[in-house]
Amino acid sequence: MTHPTANGHRPGPFWAPARAAALTYATRYRLPVFPLTRTKLPALPAAHPDGHPCIGQCGTLGHGVHDATADPQRVKGLFAAAPWAAGFGIACGRAPHHLIGLDLDRKNGVNGVTALRRLAAEHQFTVPRTTTVRTTSGGLHLWLTTPPGTRAPNSASRLGGGIDVRGHGGYLVGPGSLGPTARYTLAPDHGPREIAEAPPALLRLLNTPTPDPVRVPRPVPAGGSPRRRLDGLVRVVLDCGPNDLNNRLYWAARTALGADDIDPDEATARLLAAAVECGHPEVPARRTLGSAAKGAARDRMEA
Numbered sequence: 001m002t003h004p005t006a007n008g009h010r011p012g013p014f015w016a017p018a019r020a021a022a023l024t025y026a027t028r029y030r031l032p033v034f035p036l037t038r039t040k041l042p043a044l045p046a047a048h049p050d051g052h053p054c055i056g057q058c059g060t061l062g063h064g065v066h067d068a069t070a071d072p073q074r075v076k077g078l079f080a081a082a083p084w085a086a087g088f089g090i091a092c093g094r095a096p097h098h099l100i101g102l103d104l105d106r107k108n109g110v111n112g113v114t115a116l117r118r119l120a121a122e123h124q125f126t127v128p129r130t131t132t133v134r135t136t137s138g139g140l141h142l143w144l145t146t147p148p149g150t151r152a153p154n155s156a157s158r159l160g161g162g163i164d165v166r167g168h169g170g171y172l173v174g175p176g177s178l179g180p181t182a183r184y185t186l187a188p189d190h191g192p193r194e195i196a197e198a199p200p201a202l203l204r205l206l207n208t209p210t211p212d213p214v215r216v217p218r219p220v221p222a223g224g225s226p227r228r229r230l231d232g233l234v235r236v237v238l239d240c241g242p243n244d245l246n247n248r249l250y251w252a253a254r255t256a257l258g259a260d261d262i263d264p265d266e267a268t269a270r271l272l273a274a275a276v277e278c279g280h281p282e283v284p285a286r287r288t289l290g291s292a293a294k295g296a297a298r299d300r301m302e303a
């Protein structure tokens with residue numbers, strides 16, 4: 001059976017499974033979902049030009065994470081307008097679950113799983129068994145519910161090495177989504193498929209503001225493999241506050257695009273995905289990446 005879409009495009013090969021998975025999570029868990037491309041970006045074109053303040057009040061689609069809905073009919077409408085969707089995102093911080101995601105990296109000698117266990121021992125809480133998603137790079141996303149009013153910010157490695165938090169304004173890639181290299185899947189060995197509450201001690205840590213907000217991006221060591229350095233630059237973007245994301249994105253992109261041994265296409269795609277996952281609108285983020293590319297080209301000419 002084929003699904004003709006509202007705007008007349010024949011859906012891509014990954015569209016139907018992505019839509020089915022999104023509908024499952026919207027109906028079974030009442031999670032707000034929206035379609036993503038394979039590069040983990042919102043699959044609907046932006047409704048407005050750069051800098052427009054609308055986050056959906058105009059009533060049209062195309063507001064990134066703000067399009068997310070748990071209403072099955074509206075989910076179908078989103079997918080009908082996104083024939084190139086290959087996955088779906090889940091908006092964090094919204095009713096009824098006020099979901100947060102602990103993104104535990106396991107690569108390059110960093111182990112977020114171990115770091116979380118250490119954090120739990122230190123602050124005397126138990127990491128609950130909860131819905132867990134395996135990422136395409138071997139990491140894990142632990143889903144947790146939080147009480148209404150929690151505004152856990154997005155962060156990277158603030159709680160511990162390899163522990164990133166997807167919170168208010170951010171989104172998680174849903175299980176069944178096709179990423180750049182593989183599919184995100186549920187980790188069946190991580191407990192029941194229900195979403196556990198975040199332990200109060202963890203909530204306190206999440207709500208604790210960073211003692212000294214980092215305004216200047218942390219330096220990334222010049223040594224190490226290109227992949228490792230790009231990972232570090234992506235982390236600079238993920239570890240964003242509400243006000244400094246654009247500066248971080250520019251700095252990270254200019255650094256990555258100025259390096260001879262980092263693939264510029266991969267760097268651009270990953271930095272863009274990181275910024276958008278943190279809730280940065282895609283169009284201005286692309287513009288920032290464009291300015292950074294020009295800056296990096298100028299640096300080269302002057303070198």
Ligand SMILES: [Zn+2]
Pocket residue numbers: 047048054055056057058059060063
């Ligand atoms: Zn609008």
